[in-house]
Amino acid sequence: MNRQITLAARPVGYPQESDFALVETPVPEPGPGQVLVRSQWLSLDPYMRGRMSTTRSYAKATEIGDVMTGQVVGEVVESHDGRFSPGDLVVGQLGWQEYAVARGGALRKIDPRVAPPQAWLHVLGATGLTAYFGLFDVGRPSPGDTVVVSGAAGAVGQITGQLARIAGCRTVGIAGGPEKVADLTEEYGYDAGIDYKADDVNARLKELCPHGVDLYFDNVGGALSETVFRRLALGARIVICGQISQYNLTEPELAPRHLGFLIVFRARMQGFLVSDYAHRFDQAIRRLATLLGEGRLRYREDVTDGLEHAPEAFIGMLNGANRGKTLVKLT
C-alpha cells in the first residue's frame, strides 16, 4: 500500500494536525513514459503553508483531499522512460507520500557519490538554489558588504550566510533562541548572531553594522524587518525570500505604511522565486557541489522519522522549532 498525507481542512492560523489526513491507497501503476518512485526523503518548507490556503499566490492551492505538495528524493522502482532504471536515485515534486508516479521529464537523477541523497533536497536542491539565486542574482553582494540574514539558522539562511561570506561579505545572522544563535557563528560561519527573542535587535544591529546594512536577505518579514530597514546603508538591497512571520496570521499585522526609507537609503527591495531560475539550476548545483566538496559549506538537518509524523514536523518548523533543514525520513 501507499501511505499519503492529504489536506483534510484549510488551516485557520497555524495549521493543526487535524488539517492533515493519513490515507492509504494502492501503490500506483506507472503508465507509458512514467516512472514509479519509492520516496526516501521528504523536504518540508514554509512555502507549503501558502498552498494550504486559497489566498492569491504564485501557485495554485492544494485542493482538500489532495496529497500535500513537496519535494522528495526517492529510488526508481519501475521505469517506462529510457532515461531511468530501477535503483536510480531521483528528485522530484512527488508530494507527501511513500510512492509516486511521474513523467520522466519531471524527475532529475542525483548522484549519491557527490552528497548523501537528502542533501539534494537542501544544499544541492531547492534550498541551496534559493539561497544562491536570491543572494547573488537579486542581492548582488560585493566584497566588504555587510549582509544581514533573517531566519539565519533555517534551511535557506544557513546556506545564505555561508555563500555571503565566501563572496567576501561580513555576515550577521538573526535567529530565535540560544541554540540557533550559537549555530550561526559556530556552524555556519556568521561573523555575529542576534537573538531576536532576547536581544534588542536595533541596538545590536547598530553595534554590529556601524556602517549600515548593505544587503538584507529576508526570510521572516514583519516587525523584525522593519527594525532592519532602519539600519540600512545607502544603496542597500533587500531580498524578499520569505515572510514566514506572516504566513499563519488570521488578520494581517499592521505597520506604518511609509516606504520613504527606500528613498532615504536609495534602497532596492525585490522578491523572487527560485523556479524562475530553472534554466540555470545545473550551473548553480555544480558550483554548490564544488563548495560542498571543498568543505566550505556546512549544513544541519532536522530529521523526523516516518511519514505519519510529517504534519507535526511541519507545524514545528512554522513555529521555529526546527534547527536546520526540516526533513522527513520515510521508512
Added chain:
Amino acid sequence: MNRQITLAARPVGYPQESDFALVETPVPEPGPGQVLVRSQWLSLDPYMRGRMSTTRSYAKATEIGDVMTGQVVGEVVESHDGRFSPGDLVVGQLGWQEYAVARGGALRKIDPRVAPPQAWLHVLGATGLTAYFGLFDVGRPSPGDTVVVSGAAGAVGQITGQLARIAGCRTVGIAGGPEKVADLTEEYGYDAGIDYKADDVNARLKELCPHGVDLYFDNVGGALSETVFRRLALGARIVICGQISQYNLTEPELAPRHLGFLIVFRARMQGFLVSDYAHRFDQAIRRLATLLGEGRLRYREDVTDGLEHAPEAFIGMLNGANRGKTLVKLT
C-alpha cells in the same frame, strides 16, 4: 531690502501659515568669488516638507529662523566670479528670498532661448530630471509596458507620463478631481486617467491594465499604492519617487505589513534621489530640451504671484490644490 520666508515653527501635521515668517534684511553683499542674484521664480516642491521636520532623512533639517530651502531662477546683479556677468540668468538652490549670494560653482547658467526661465525649474530642472532618472534608470521601461503614475497631474507626474509614452509604453495616470484627471489625457498624453477621489481604483486598474501594471511610478504612497500593488504584473518595477500622502501625518498610517506581493509578482521596489545623478544632468537636460523643442513635452504651471504668498501656495500644493508645477513669481 531683501524679503525672505523663514521657518518660524516646526509644523505638526499640515503646515500652517504661522509656521512661516516673512522677514526683511539688507540685500547681501557678494564677497570674493560670489555672485549676487535677484530671484525671479521660486520652485515649490513636496520635499520641502521634509526639511521642516527633524525626522531622519537624506538631508539636514532647516533650522528655525533659517530661510526655507528652494530652487530659484534669477538674474545676476553683481558678480565676483568670471563665469557670470550681470544680466545672466542662473538657477540655484537660493531659498525662498528675493536676493541671494552664492558661490559661482553653486549656480548654473540657463538659456532663455531654449525655454522660458521658469521652465528651468521644472521640465528642464529638478522636476524633469526626477522624472527622467526615476523612470528610465530606476524603472527601466520597455515598449509595451503598462506604466501607472500616481500624482500623475503633478509636476513630476505630468513629465513622467509623457516620457513613458515616448518610450513606447501605455500610460495610466492617477490624480484627484475631474480637472486634473481631464488634464491627464488632454494635456499630458496619458492613455487613461483614474480619479482616486471618485473612482473605484482597483476596478479601474483591472479594466485599464488587463495584463497588470509593469511599472508603477509612485509619488503618493499609502492606501493608493497598496491598491496598485494588487494589480502588478510579473516582473513589475515600483519606483518610489515620493510619498506625499504620508508627509503630513502626525501618526503613521497603519497597513498590512506583508511584503509577500513582491515574491508573488517577482517585483522590484526601489527608491532614488535625483541628486545622485548630478553627473548626468547635462546629458538629460539636453534630451529633455530636444523633446521640448520638438513639441513632444507639454507642461502646465500653477503660478502664484509674490513671495509673501509662497507659504499659502506651498500648503495648497501639499493638499493637492495645485494643477501642474507649483511656482512663485517674484516681483
